[in-house]
Amino acid sequence: MKTTIRIPLLGLIAVGFILIGSCSDQVPSEDVIELAYQNNQSVTYQEAINKYQKLDQVFDRARLIEWGQTDVGKPLHLFVISQEEMFQPSDIQQQGKRVLLINNGVHPGEPCGIDASLQFANDILLNKEGTGKYLENTVICIVPVYSVGGALKRTPYIRSNQLTPHASGRRGNGRNIDLNRDYAKQDTRNAQSMARLFQVWQPDVFLDTHTTNGSDHQHTITLISVQPNTFPEALGGFLRDTMLPELYQGMEKTPYDMIPYVMFNNQNPRQGITSYLQSPRVSTGYARMFNVLGFMTENHVYKPYPDRVKSVYHFMQTLAQFTHQHSGQIQRVRKKARHQTNQKNIYTLDYKLDTSKKRMIHFRGYDKGEVTSKLTGLTYHDYDHSKPYADSIPYYNHYQPTRQIEAPEYYIIPQAWRHVIHRMKINGTLMHRLNQDTTLEVEQYYITSHDQLKSSYNGRHYHKKVELEAREEKRTFYRGDYVVPVSQVNNQYIIEMLEPQGKDSFFRWAFFDTCLERRDWNHPGNSFEANAIKYLNNHPRLKEQYQQKKQQDPAFARDHQGQLEYIFNHSPWSKSIIGRYPVARVNQGERLSQLW
């Protein structure tokens, strides 16, 4: 692809600007930071932070903030660009501006966005091509590097199929967790800092930058968006009918036409590609639960590094422009969506692709053929770069609900489950604490069947299958236990995380595994005899049934162990709470609301 680009080739420009005083009116005429992506170099973690510090020093409209911690012991940074030099999130919300959050380096081996964001910040602060006007309606927040620990493990020997850049970080963070599978369970300090960032800064639009090697085609940049069907209609309709078409059209005006992320049907893109359904463990699936317009760019790993950086740079500009131009509409549809989320009774936990709905998109791919290896001289079957084609292919982007759940009025989480409660809190969930011990009629789940991964996945033994049954029963809760009203903007998060069958629920991620373990070992052995006699004496009806059975069943009458088991099985000793899901569902709001 020809790569004409409107931004200057910064790698070759010496930085001559010296800051004299600090004045927001004084806009430097030359680039403030120097980048080397044109030469296939990606910045190191420390270089990225140094460059943002420099932008912070030069521009009053920019500030580099330390926002919480990461697992490796270094802070998570947030770079904020605010036209009016407001850097308090509450002030920004009062101001009524949209917040665009760009997250980079969740996978530091995919660093295009790290370099592109620096270029983007530099250019918008310099008002290049008039892009400074995007700040009229929008505050731009950039996470320079999310997986700091991963970025520090820098090496040239990452991603063996990647020629450039010459070095980059690794996928695992400071404790080798894949942060883009940690958004729901939030085991890392990185994810917990990000949760607080979402709650405090309240992004309207969110971009997470990646690189993919999952396909081969001619496009440099592909896009994953939140699946429109999975948003409340107000927001999903806006995304499907207005935002996505304009983003794709915007990119057509750049040297990098963009296509949806390429997931094949039947191994061959000519037969169609499908949109990727995002569960809460990934960034956009997480953003979806809070009605945030979430996107992941996936740059194509086989393209030259400068093109990858420039294409995602253009997407950042396109996204900022759209956010600026549709600021009021975004505010309205998000408000409406939050109201719809708040009012719903039925929530969807899972979807399946609707293969009856598709639209045709323009796709430039490669046909497969016999390719001769330059290394071994042997031939193999693969995409043949000498056989490019352009075609119209079907794109499947509709999903239908498959598992739905009726929301209770409240959930109660016993305070014993503090790791869950901590996560509910940092994700902004409104909760009350019981002011006294109380016994309530609840709807109680019992886990009847589950199938857990044998090996650890991202640090936990995930439950692939969860089956349950609901029973009505009385349960006692204690002063200080947590009541979660299901009538708040966080409803989608609450339901998906607390319903055990949610795809990334706390149960799925093994937060509640001890409820599946046997602790009390009751055996109707010989030593049970004394208790058995006492129990029969106190329960004459059972005693009568027992004696009748002995008379009518000679084998039973001769079976010492069988008789002990019979009494045991008809007594509360045999009753088990194994598999009782600790969180209860409650529908008696009147009474409960007196208890906090």
Ligand SMILES: [Zn+2]
């Ligand atoms: Zn990635």
